[in-house]
Amino acid sequence: MKSALKYLKPYALTAVLAVIIKFIGSVAELVLPLLLDYIIDDLVPLKDVTLIIWPGIGMLVCSLAAMFGNIFANRLSVKSAAGMTHDLRYDLFKKISYLKSGQVDEVTVPSLVSRLTSDSYYVNQMVARTLRLGVRAPILLIGGIIMTFVVDVYMALVLLACVPFVTVAVIVITKKSIPYYAKKQACSDDMVRAMQENISGVRIIKALSRGDREKRKFHAVTERLGDTDFSAKRVMSLTNPLTTLILNLGLVAVIVVGALMSAGAGSVLAVLTYFTMILNGMLGLSKIFVVLSQGVASAERIQVVLEMDERQFVGTYPAGNPDYIVEFRNVCFSYNGVEDNLTDISFALKRGGTLGIIGVTGSGKSTVINLLMRFYDVSSGNIFVGGRDVRSVPPEELRSRFGAAFQNDFLMAESVRENIDYGRNLPESSIQRAAESAQAASFIAGLEGGMEYNLAQKAANLSGGQKQRLTVARALAGDPEILVLDDASSALDYETDAALRRALAENYPDTTKIIIAQRVSSVMSADSILVLDDGRQIGFGTHETLMRECEEYALIYRAQMGEEV
Ligand SMILES: Nc1ncnc2c1ncn2[C@@H]1O[C@H](COP(=O)(O)OP(=O)(O)OP(=O)(O)O)[C@@H](O)[C@H]1O
Ligand SMILES: [Mg+2]
Incomplete structure (x- = not known):
């Protein structure tokens, strides 16, 4: 978590700007009902339209400030979250490419993939949402309560009585849902694993007609992921209706109290509006809890890898x-x-x-x-x-x-020459000698464009023996x-294999x-x-x-x- 926050540092200015603008926008939003109350209860009875002009302009300014402030702040927070995620992903990718083989075995490749993809997405969501709601929600909540006190103390007290119930409901529900999110990440690892196996093993699956079996396996994994997600959402989906119910009951009480105290229509209207704001504030906070719990779990999974000592x-x-x-x-x-x-x-x-x-x-x-x-x-x-x-x-x-050609070594989707040279800028003579010794020169000459022929992904446009000869040429080219x-x-026939051995003895004594x-x-x-x-x-x-x-x-x-x- 700490290291995730470290990544926000370069974007701190943007993030702080987002927070300030959000603050201004939210405060403007809070002032609106108060102005409305003032106009309805204090100015309208005077029956002088000119009196309403300035407060009206005030309402217009507040509305615009609230709208543009929100739009601008949201853009800024998305921008800083995106920048931070980019940096985090880059470092994670770099780290993964340097990990020791034992460390990769330990975390497993599918889990590394999901840390690089979905986990970093959750961290992104955590930052973006927290920047968006982190200021707005508490301001709407606390500001809303304060403003209702300004409007009418008795109605405010009724409202305040509802707040503990709503708070407890939100906390209990959110807490219940959090473990499901951690479980969801583990399921997502399994899904990536199943997906990888299926995609890289697509030929053997077809050859053995195991498509149905694989489909069933994949189905089971996605179903588990779906179930966990459903469980989390089922719990979370209680939040909205439950809090709305509590607040609606409170609303009825407010109207009753307003009637008993013969409060003005403007005041009742303002209190009702603040009610909605307070509710939104509550829900915003619960959303923050969710993205935080999900994001923190993901940030920790990423941190485990970032903290690995690859040296x-x-x-x-x-x-x-x-x-x-x-x-x-x-x-x-x-x-x-x-x-x-x-x-x-x-x-x-x-x-x-x-x-x-x-x-x-x-x-x-x-x-x-x-x-x-x-x-x-x-x-x-x-x-x-x-x-x-x-x-x-x-x-x-x-x-x-060393120069090595490993078992089932990979080739890149680049030209034959780039595959042999492999970014080492070797002299042409070394590349030619390596290709010839590896018994690859003749088949390369037969390819369209020769050395410039582009290989497909996983060198699917070459035969098994051709691929092997290219990996041998790559190993030889650096004159190790x-x-x-x-x-x-x-995959070479006996004759080519023998020629390869002879060439190795002659050209690389x-x-x-x-x-x-x-x-x-x-x-x-x-x-x-x-x-x-x-x-x-x-x-x-x-x-x-x-x-x-x-x-x-x-x-x-x-x-x-x-x-x-
Ligand atoms: N990354 C790994 N983690 C755990 N066990 C492994 C790992 N790699 C290999 N093994 C195990 O080590 C043993 C030796 O494997 P190794 O790959 O050295 O065999 P090999 O002689 O090269 O076989 P082959 O001819 O099939 O290539 C095997 O039992 C294998 O299951
Ligand atoms: Mg082996």
């Missing part, structure tokens, strides 16, 4: 063996902190060498890369890059040594010290290569191969050594190559 801890750790470019020493790691996803992994790789990593799906291959590039930190053990513990190197410096290819050639694959043929020529099974290292060595010593590796090899050993 990765950089400390001093003992050095590793500088002869190795990559070294894992007794590395254990768990994503959830409960069961290990990697257990006691130890291996080392010489500069310029090639490491193959193989293992069944879920065995921990990608996790090795996640740790090496420090998307997550080890639970125990050490990972060294160039003899330095990865936790002692600033993350940007560490990652600048260490190249990581996670399952990056799985000094680059250290880490190649993750399901296919033995992709890794068997590597200097050493790491075999993983269920997060454990069950083999490490050359193809020949593993064929002799690692039963599982030999099994995979025979199954894939169809060769009796």
Whole structure:
């Protein structure tokens, strides 16, 4: 909440101006019935029209001031709320893009999306409405009561007697509705999650004809959201009728008292008008409570993210063996902190060498890369890059040594060249060499416009293998010290895969290569191969050594190559 208010600071002048103008407008509104009372009860009986001119002009001025003041102040408050929301969203977006992988896992992507969209909207509503009603409502309420005292003390006392009832009604109802709003936000997270899954998984849903199932699932989520919203509104909808009822009863009492005290028609009329104003003031306050409770809940959800420390801890750790470019020493790691996803992994790789990593799906291959590039930190053990513990190197410096094509990596809806260059302004020769080595040059030449060909969203206008080759080209283009290819050639035919490996060896002889694959043929020529099974290292060595010593590796090899050993 505090940090949300901090965002209002640059717009404080606009906001204060809105409040002042609103104040003037509301006071002008309050004066109107008093003038009316004066004209009807004191001037009309004198039967001299000229006497009414000045108070009449006064009424006109007050009406105009009330109208224009309200319009202008509302515009200013919307303007400051919009500016503030823009800044808040921008910072939140920036924060999210720097969050550590573990933090994203913790909050979850759908929840981040809804914090960025609906939560920031509620904060916007809170600020805009509070600026609009925050001044007007109390002035109408308190000013209305004071003015009725000015008009007629007895009628005012009757009115005052109603106020506690109305206040209690408003407070009780608003309090009851608040928990529903917090629940609504959680439901909205679920809806975004369901929506995301549906949109990104649209093909598989169609392929498996699971449309009906997904529709039912989505329906259930939206229904829950609707129900919670309905519950909140059902409670809130009591406010208006209940307060109106209490005040209407009060009105009857006012007229009775007015008649008994033989008050003038102008006074009764003025008191009735103040009654409506007081009611509006009450309802305004209850609206503020609602937007405040909703906005505060949302601001807190946003604040949790804004306060996350995205900086990765950089400390001093003992050095590793500088002869190795990559070294894992007794590395254990768990994503959830409960069961290990990697257990006691130890291996080392010489500069310029090639490491193959193989293992069944879920065995921990990608996790090795996640740790090496420090998307997550080890639970125990050490990972060294160039003899330095990865936790002692600033993350940007560490990652600048890598070029990586991740599993199911994404491409942007931009030109082929921009996808390879990726905003690094690389020399044309590097881009060409990368495209050629990645076996992408020939298909790029066949595209309309070649390098300038524009990719569709998610590169939907390329084949799976073409996409993979582009991500490999992107990884190579920066001429990295260490190249990581996670399952990056799985969609390539054997021949292209072999050509890719040859090109890597020829064109990037000094680059250290880490190649993750399901296919033995992709890794068997590597200097050493790491075999993983269920997060454990069950083999490490050359193809020949593993064929002799690692039963599982030999099994995979025979199954894939169809060769009796
Ligand atoms: N972000 C995450 N949070 C929690 N668990 C995860 C996360 N990422 C992976 N895991 C779990 O860690 C284990 C290893 O996953 P990993 O992605 O390393 O497997 P992999 O060998 O790369 O598999 P594949 O060949 O299918 O890519 C799996 O059991 C997986 O469920
Ligand atoms: Mg993987």
